[in-house]
Amino acid sequence: MSNILGSVFKVLTFGESHGKLLGCLIDGIPSGFYVNKHKIQKELNLRKPGKSNLVSLRKEKDKLKIISGIFCNRTTGTPLGLIVYNKNKRSLDYKNISKKFRPGHADYTYYKKYNIRDYRGGGRSSARTTVSIVLAGSICKYILKDIYCIDFFSFISCVGGNVNYNSFSKNIKKTIKNKDSLGSSVNILVGNIPNGIGEPLFEKIESEISKTIMGLNAVKAIEFGSGIKCNSYKGSENNDNIYKHGFKSNNSGGVLGGISSGQNLKFTVHIKPTSSISKIQDTIDNNLVEEKIETTGRHDPCIGLRIIPIIESAVAIVIFDLILKHKFSFFF
Structure with a gap:
């Protein structure tokens, strides 16, 4: 099992859903960085469950605890350890599926x-x-x-095939009543990316981002710029004309030949419906006996509602790693 992300800025992740804690060990972070605990906690709060009746009702404070690599609030250059404790586990909710495989979930594999x-x-x-x-x-x-000065701008662009933002909540509530879940899409824009990040042929910036994003739970597709729509464009329509003050359009999504062009990095992530639903489904058990399954517990009816800080964090890791790797940092 691969649990390490990055090549210079390396992140080892550990922990389980109902284990004692979750966390990461970061190796390769330069010394001298001021670590703002409040900003880390703010991102954790954006991600955490239990904030409304439209997401998982699991109540976790997700309180940050730094266990190594910090002195006087600055990184020392040694491994940085960060953890969050699991406080609101209800493991008995899953006893009825201990020998059954949830359809669509990783149980079987x-x-x-x-x-x-x-x-x-x-x-x-x-x-x-x-x-x-x-x-x-x-x-x-x-x-x-x-x-x-790199900024992230993200929003949910589709829920259950519907692109009307005003109806998202209504559709999710209806789906909850039907004991089901919905897929979604999220648009991400990263501004002020420096020119020249990314390495052709096999470490393109979009390749590295795609690999990381596809490693996140429930993500099934990612497309940059005009994405799959480019199959219906002519070259004259899809090309981004260049002028001395910049580009006319951004169908490339801010990437040319795998290297950042200085335009906004623009991509869309598509997320499948949550696999764990309480609607009765067909499955098998450990002995290949056909069974019915009804998954209890607390799950998100639409993963897209909480995935934005996760996607942004994953992309930030990739970009920072590439900057360090290709010596675009102010350290060199």
């Missing part, structure tokens, strides 16, 4: 690969583990902001 699985909330396959990404990524976000 984890069991086939490892011959064992943590059925309590999905263990390591749970979206709860994205706490670790936010812990590390929030640091990258405010470093990128403070040094390079």
Whole structure:
């Protein structure tokens, strides 16, 4: 199992949905950075569950605890350890599915690969583990902001196939009553990206971002710039004409040949409906016996409502890692 993200700025993530804690160990962060605990906590608060009846009702404070790598509020250059404790576990909610596989979930594949699985909330396959990404990524976000003025702008663009923002809540409430879930899409724009980040051919900036984003729970697709629509464009329509003051359009999504063009980095992420639903479905158990399954517990009816800080954190890690790797940092 691969639990490490990055090549220079390396993030090792650990923990399970119903374990004692979740966290990350960051290796490769330069010394001297001021670590703002309040900004990290702010990102954790944006991600945490239990904030409304439209998301998972699991009540977690997700209180940040720094365990290593900091002295006088600044990084020492040694591994930086960050953790969050799980306080509101209800593992018995999953007892009825301990030997059954949830359709659409990683239960089946984890069991086939490892011959064992943590059925309590999905263990390591749970979206709860994205706490670790936010812990590390929030640091990258405010470093990128403070040094390079890099900003993130994100919004939910689609819920259940509907692009009308005013109807999102209504659709989600209706879906909850029907014991089901909805897919969604999120648009991400990253502003003030420096020119020249990314390495062709196989470490393109969009390749590195795509690999990381596709590693997040429930993400099924990502498209940059004009995305799949480019298959209906002519070259003269899709090309971004260049002038001395910049580009006329941004169908490329801010990337040319795998290298940042200095335009806004623009992409869309598509997220599948939550697999854990209380609607009765068909499945099998560990002995290949066909069964009915009804998943109880507390789950998000639409993952898109809480995924934005996770995606932004993941992208921030990639960008900061590439900056350090390709020596665009002010340290060199």
